[in-house]
Amino acid sequence: MSLEVHPVAGIGEVRPGDDLAELIAASDTVIQDGDCLVITQKVVSKAEGRLVEIDPNDPLSHKPLVEQESVRIVRRRGELIISETEHGFVCANAGIDLSNVERGQAALLPIDSDRSARGIRDRLRARHGKDVAIVISDTFGRPWRRGVTDVAIGCAGIRAIADLRGTTDALGRELMVTEVAIVDEIAAAADLVMGKAKGVAVAIVRGLDPEWFGRGGVVDEIVRDPSEDLFR
Amino acid sequence: MSLEVHPVAGIGEVRPGDDLAELIAASDTVIQDGDCLVITQKVVSKAEGRLVEIDPNDPLSHKPLVEQESVRIVRRRGELIISETEHGFVCANAGIDLSNVERGQAALLPIDSDRSARGIRDRLRARHGKDVAIVISDTFGRPWRRGVTDVAIGCAGIRAIADLRGTTDALGRELMVTEVAIVDEIAAAADLVMGKAKGVAVAIVRGLDPEWFGRGGVVDEIVRDPSEDLFR
Numbered sequence: 001m002s003l004e005v006h007p008v009a010g011i012g013e014v015r016p017g018d019d020l021a022e023l024i025a026a027s028d029t030v031i032q033d034g035d036c037l038v039i040t041q042k043v044v045s046k047a048e049g050r051l052v053e054i055d056p057n058d059p060l061s062h063k064p065l066v067e068q069e070s071v072r073i074v075r076r077r078g079e080l081i082i083s084e085t086e087h088g089f090v091c092a093n094a095g096i097d098l099s100n101v102e103r104g105q106a107a108l109l110p111i112d113s114d115r116s117a118r119g120i121r122d123r124l125r126a127r128h129g130k131d132v133a134i135v136i137s138d139t140f141g142r143p144w145r146r147g148v149t150d151v152a153i154g155c156a157g158i159r160a161i162a163d164l165r166g167t168t169d170a171l172g173r174e175l176m177v178t179e180v181a182i183v184d185e186i187a188a189a190a191d192l193v194m195g196k197a198k199g200v201a202v203a204i205v206r207g208l209d210p211e212w213f214g215r216g217g218v219v220d221e222i223v224r225d226p227s228e229d230l231f232r
Numbered sequence: 233m234s235l236e237v238h239p240v241a242g243i244g245e246v247r248p249g250d251d252l253a254e255l256i257a258a259s260d261t262v263i264q265d266g267d268c269l270v271i272t273q274k275v276v277s278k279a280e281g282r283l284v285e286i287d288p289n290d291p292l293s294h295k296p297l298v299e300q301e302s303v304r305i306v307r308r309r310g311e312l313i314i315s316e317t318e319h320g321f322v323c324a325n326a327g328i329d330l331s332n333v334e335r336g337q338a339a340l341l342p343i344d345s346d347r348s349a350r351g352i353r354d355r356l357r358a359r360h361g362k363d364v365a366i367v368i369s370d371t372f373g374r375p376w377r378r379g380v381t382d383v384a385i386g387c388a389g390i391r392a393i394a395d396l397r398g399t400t401d402a403l404g405r406e407l408m409v410t411e412v413a414i415v416d417e418i419a420a421a422a423d424l425v426m427g428k429a430k431g432v433a434v435a436i437v438r439g440l441d442p443e444w445f446g447r448g449g450v451v452d453e454i455v456r457d458p459s460e461d462l463f464r
Contacts, residue, residue, distance in 0.1 A: 001239065001425055002425060003236070004235070005237070088376075089376075142413075143456075143463035144322040144455075144463065146393065146411065146454050147413030147414075148411065148412055149420070161379045179379045180379055180381070180423070181381050184377070185420035185421065191412070192235055192414065192437075221378065222379060223376075229376060231376065
């Protein structure tokens with residue numbers, strides 16, 4: 001089984017009210033049944049109008065938004081705030097950022113990114129007859145490791161976690177590592193062809209294991225219950 | 233720019249003293265200059281003889297090894313130990329695991345996984361004339377998010393982090409998110425074609441940005457300095 005990862009060009013600037021399913025269907029890239037489309041949070045937030053005016057001359061003017069979008073501050077050092085969002089994501093600045101939006105604007109996370117993914121998937125199927133999975137990606141830092149990576153904040157038509165419980169390794173022993181966060185690996189793979197500076201907001205991952213497709217959601221499957229979490 | 237990710241079949245079982253560069257060169261898959269080979273830690277540890285005998289009838293017999301391979305315990309709950317290794321990696325059980333090794337054995341991490349990567353890269357170049365990057369991957373859990381993903385523990389011939397400082401976003405503003413851990417995204421992409429249960433230990437990622445190739449190392453670039461770390 002091999003994978004292909006292709007950037008989707010020709011989406012252009014996304015504005016509040018735009019229909020991402022239509023923009024993707026009208027792009028130069030041909031979508032196939034069984035593809036997984038990875039869409040960056042930024043264009044989903046723009047299409048859903050999750051934009052807030054901020055003072056363009058005050059570099060800290062988005063900080064009150066961060067508190068508003070957080071249910072809990074996890075760590076704070078200087079201007080850096082690591083907080084937990086309503087969804088249960090733990091990330092810098094409650095996922096709010098200012099790159100790739102107009103000056104004087106901040107983009108908030110989608111209210112329900114799994115629902116956003118389902119909406120795009122349903123419209124592509126109903127209007128264009130394409131049966132694809134959707135992953136909505138965002139760029140998060142990590143403890144202990146420098147550099148950011150893209151992870152999934154929403155998905156539809158694909159399980160977030162591939163459960164290998166009960167299967168055996170190549171030597172016939174039961175696997176100890178059992179649950180792979182495939183949607184995070186898919187988001188990471190897609191980022192390699194997007195690049196932060198190129199304005200490519202959608203990528204296709206083609207060739208994923210068909211067994212992974214089905215009902216799934218990032219918030220239900222990926223967000224770790226606080227009672228199981230050693231770092232909250 | 234599109235990517236291809238291919239599993240490398242035909243490596244077979246790896247034993248102490250085996251030369252991974254020769255096994256890869258002799259495999260069924262044709263390697264091209266500019267490819268990035270992702271090799272799982274398990275086969276690197278086996279080839280380097282990083283195997284330790286444990287009592288096969290005692291499910292906790294590897295725990296003393298975990299303490300020995302750790303420089304600091306970060307969290308402990310029941311049988312789960314999250315610790316920091318000599319390299320600076322923070323992971324469960326100091327990276328020791330028992331899957332895909334013979335019963336009665338445990339595989340430790342390579343002593344210097346960047347050096348392991350350089351050795352494989354140098355041998356493929358010297359003996360087979362192939363100029364490829366190498367990423368050594370391992371499977372780590374994360375705080376706050378359920379499921380494991382593959383990340384890089386060593387690399388050669390590729391920078392671990394792509395530094396976008398000073399570049400601008402698609403709207404001409406300076407990017408706020410600047411350093412992407414590309415080797416971790418490459419490791420994640422490769423895992424999607426390997427699968428924990430299939431016995432595929434090597435994958436090719438083809439089509440990466442040529443600007444990313446060059447001198448790099450995971451320990452130097454990715455391990456966050458404790459003084460910068462909010463979770464150590």
